Amino acid sequence: MEDKELYQHILGLNTPWSVREVKLDTDLQQIDIYVEHPSGTKFCCPECDQSLSCYDHAPVRQWRHLDSCQFKTILHASVPRVKCAEHGVKQVKVPWAEKSSRFTLMFERFAIDLLQATQTVTGAMGILRISWDQTWHIITRAVKRGQARKEHKLMPRLGIDEKAFKKGQSYMTMLFDLDNSTVEAISEGNNTESGIACFSQLSTDQINAVEAIAMDMSAAYVKATKASIPLAEEKIVHDIFHVMKLANEAVDKVRRGEHRERSKAGDKRLARTKYIWLTGKENLSEKQEAKLNDVFTLQLETGKAWAYKELLRDLWAHETAAEATVYFKNWYRRVIHTKLKPMKKVARTIKDRLANVVSYCTHRITNAVAEGINSKIMSIKRRVGGYRNPENFKTAIYFYCGGLDLYPQ
Numbered sequence: 001m002e003d004k005e006l007y008q009h010i011l012g013l014n015t016p017w018s019v020r021e022v023k024l025d026t027d028l029q030q031i032d033i034y035v036e037h038p039s040g041t042k043f044c045c046p047e048c049d050q051s052l053s054c055y056d057h058a059p060v061r062q063w064r065h066l067d068s069c070q071f072k073t074i075l076h077a078s079v080p081r082v083k084c085a086e087h088g089v090k091q092v093k094v095p096w097a098e099k100s101s102r103f104t105l106m107f108e109r110f111a112i113d114l115l116q117a118t119q120t121v122t123g124a125m126g127i128l129r130i131s132w133d134q135t136w137h138i139i140t141r142a143v144k145r146g147q148a149r150k151e152h153k154l155m156p157r158l159g160i161d162e163k164a165f166k167k168g169q170s171y172m173t174m175l176f177d178l179d180n181s182t183v184e185a186i187s188e189g190n191n192t193e194s195g196i197a198c199f200s201q202l203s204t205d206q207i208n209a210v211e212a213i214a215m216d217m218s219a220a221y222v223k224a225t226k227a228s229i230p231l232a233e234e235k236i237v238h239d240i241f242h243v244m245k246l247a248n249e250a251v252d253k254v255r256r257g258e259h260r261e262r263s264k265a266g267d268k269r270l271a272r273t274k275y276i277w278l279t280g281k282e283n284l285s286e287k288q289e290a291k292l293n294d295v296f297t298l299q300l301e302t303g304k305a306w307a308y309k310e311l312l313r314d315l316w317a318h319e320t321a322a323e324a325t326v327y328f329k330n331w332y333r334r335v336i337h338t339k340l341k342p343m344k345k346v347a348r349t350i351k352d353r354l355a356n357v358v359s360y361c362t363h364r365i366t367n368a369v370a371e372g373i374n375s376k377i378m379s380i381k382r383r384v385g386g387y388r389n390p391e392n393f394k395t396a397i398y399f400y401c402g403g404l405d406l407y408p409q
Contacts, residue, residue, distance in 0.1 A: 146404025182403030195224025
């Protein structure tokens with residue numbers, strides 16, 4: 001098989017396009033492929049598909065193709081233009097690349113697969129042997145086409161959470177589809193306006209289809225949800241993780257205060273026990289459990305706070321919100337009559353938001369998907385040393401976590 005015929009098949013070229021010449025440059029380690037069409041060929045207007053004679057040609061352009069024989073492979077062609085009575089002079093579509101791209105379709109598809117696999121621009125660009133700007137251009141184009149194709153599917157179960165963009169007080173608000181584990185909307189900031197900006201990116205049908213939305217106990221996100229989602233009061237679910245985080249922090253405050261007091265008398269038994277009190281009993285190692293039991297028998301305030309924290313975990317095991325409400329009220333009465341100020345503060349906080357805490361028993365959703373995606377985003381961010389540009393950060397999130405159809409067609 002001759003080189004021209006071989007590359008005709010490699011490139012998937014059909015009439016009227018054909019390979020005119022193939023050149024090998026061993027010094028540059030590059031293969032150049034020159035493509036042409038017969039004189040008199042008619043082409044379609046890219047706007048209306050009307051078949052028209054060739055008006056003229058644009059200057060010769062180059063497209064990077066997949067490497068062949070470990071050499072860079074470059075396609076060269078002069079793209080025809082047609083003159084349409086309705087749309088004027090237009091450059092025709094070529095079958096090997098999308099408009100304004102400097103890469104063939106096959107190269108872009110491979111690059112997207114590689115970027116998804118490596119999850120780092122630097123790693124992919126080294127393998128592809130292209131620059132940072134060229135690699136980022138592929139990502140940007142992929143996200144743009146993915147968002148253009150995206151269908152407004154209904155998402156009955158959502159999550160909303162914040163993500164630190166960079167050190168300091170720079171945050172982004174993200175809206176998640178909990179059923180498909182995808183990021184659906186992003187806005188800058190973590191206030192009420194940021195939440196509303198995320199919801200505003202959904203269609204009216206999507207807004208009306210929301211059945212439940214998981215979030216932490218942020219007043220800003222509660223307010224944004226109530227302003228955007230019909231009957232939001234019945235749909236908000238405060239995430240178990242964040243509620244228990246408050247309880248764990250309260251236990252640690254009790255431990256630290258009690259440790260300071262007992263240390264004055266030389267009692268160091270609470271030293272280096274922080275994570276024992278913060279870990280669920282079923283997750284303790286044998287050594288940790290033995291130490292917990294040893295300290296717990298001393299009837300310390302820390303032990304009491306830990307016991308109430310463990311009892312609180314059973315709140316979400318109830319079948320209905322009504323049962324959970326009864327359980328909480330009993331738990332609340334017991335805690336509120338103790339001297340454990342940090343735990344009492346948590347009890348009052350939950351009481352104020354109780355309807356949206358026990359709503360878990362109705363909707364059975366958590367923000368675990370959001371936490372998982374946040375971890376993935378942090379991993380990607382570390383690999384590139386952080387994103388200084390918020391728009392680039394958004395693009396990266398959509399590329400890796402948006403569930404978009406990124407490939408060129």
